[in-house]
Amino acid sequence: MMRKGIAVLVSALVLSTAMSGCGKETVLDGTETAATLDDTVNMTLGEFNLMLRYQQAQMESTYASLFGTTNFYGQDSGTGTTYGETAKESLLEQFQELYVLEAEAPNYGVELTDEEKAAITEAAVQFVEDNTEKTRNALGADQASVERLLTLATIQDKMYDVLTADVDTEVSDEEAAQKRISYVFVSTQGTEVDEEGNTVELTEEEKQAVRDRLQAVLDDAAESGDLAAAIEAANEEAGEDEQISSATEITYGADTTTVADVVKEAADQLSDGEIAPIVETDTGYYGVQMLSTYDEEATAAEKENIIQERRNTLYQEQCAALEENHTFTTVDSALDKLTFDRVYYVDTTATGTDTGTESETETDTGTESETDAAAE
Known part of the structure; x- marks a missing residue:
């Protein structure tokens, strides 16, 4: 579940790209359809790839610092497929959830306020300003795809609260005792x-x-x-x-x-x-x-943990029930264009936006590269 995470991370994203010595620029058509909900609502390649590459950069940073590995997503997971392909499948499930929640939102009276829409547009505009054209082309991301991703995340956040409103919040001292x-x-x-x-x-x-x-x-x-x-x-x-x-x-x-x-x-x-x-x-x-x-502070914290676990379980059950009412069809020919022969890193040297954030670097796995720094 990407609840709340997308809105924070994507709005703060600042990217730079490093292309191989051949100088060939990658341009991904982010408007291409990557999946459809109920054969009527399209998920674009750009919005999906933006989230995929951010997650790839986070994983790359983690494993590089721990094990010194590079291109983690390009490695075989031991099952005959790469970690990247596995992550792609997992992310598709998350996007299915996002799209189903958006479709069901009117039935629960969930909609975006004018303030939320304005904040989403502001964040998307900032994303465009903070990233070079080369970076945006490589991601297939533009203002529209960023706005779409942030809209889905905001709806998910609001739907989470609605779908878990009836969770049981009664926890006995005996159950939570620490x-x-x-x-x-x-x-x-x-x-x-x-x-x-x-x-x-x-x-x-x-x-x-x-x-x-x-x-x-x-x-x-x-x-x-x-x-x-x-x-x-x-x-x-x-x-x-x-x-x-x-x-x-x-x-x-x-x-x-x-x-x-x-x-x-x-x-x-x-x-x-x-x-x-x-x-x-x-x-x-x-x-x-x-x-x-009987540690009172730890017991109180455990009560909150138990309630949150109940809330997450209820949310997943509600989502699973809603998904049964919809069809989510992927377009493999489009998704196959998202390969893992490049490495995405978190660039901790970049300034980022005023929310105190990180940035990413994308590079080919070739030995020579030329960096095109992100605009600030």
Whole structure:
């Protein structure tokens, strides 16, 4: 679901393009029909490609920073198709939702205000001013396609509120209850390797020494009432090889999966401030302290999370029901023109608009390129 995201991102988009050394400019006919709703309403290639390339740039930036990869969308996903083609299919489903919601909006009394229409036009005009003709040609995007995309996003935003108006907002304390604990884990896995590169297992005596160090910390914590402080104090006196990781403070509830089950089971036996006996696992030992058996702030936040989950579920159910009343037909010959032999990046050096935004750079996968900077 692209709710709210499109309006923020596209209105703020500033692009620059870098073409390969051959100097050939790419011109995409953004007015070409890429899909139709009920054989009467056309989705243009330009509006679809604009969103596709923004998402591509976001993914490229993420994976480039994490793994140093380039042209992520052009890589095989392991299923015989590229990540880009998979993303394209997913985005088509989102656009189907957008178009169905627009068609159904009059039945729910949803329409754009004059102020919303003016804001959409202003954002689209800014997009045109902030981007070179070469960039717009490569995207197949113009003022009309940007306005169309922003209109669909605004309608979706308003329809979301209407379709989820009857969501159940009653959440009991029991359902949302969150506890707060502090815990630490010390490993009994060996850190040294032998000549063949295999990890050297700790001896039983060495494992006992690890357990004893943790027990001493827990004994101090039981007296002071502060596991984190007890660990810090122990580390100040311990050697480099005997350091214990800092305590982790976290909240959890009945459905929390981010906390190990053995930790939750031990913590559930405790009252506020109490320390659990050492929890032993195959790979190490846990030390656990209960800070609060009922964290009011975390519980209140969890209630909001539960309501939001209910709202999102209801929204998806409502959309699925509405989509059954419509047909959404894609034009493969048009969509096939959207390939992934180019890389789109977020250009963090560009000024962007006054909303404090990012920009994108598009480049061929060739080795030489010439940058045509975006207008500011």
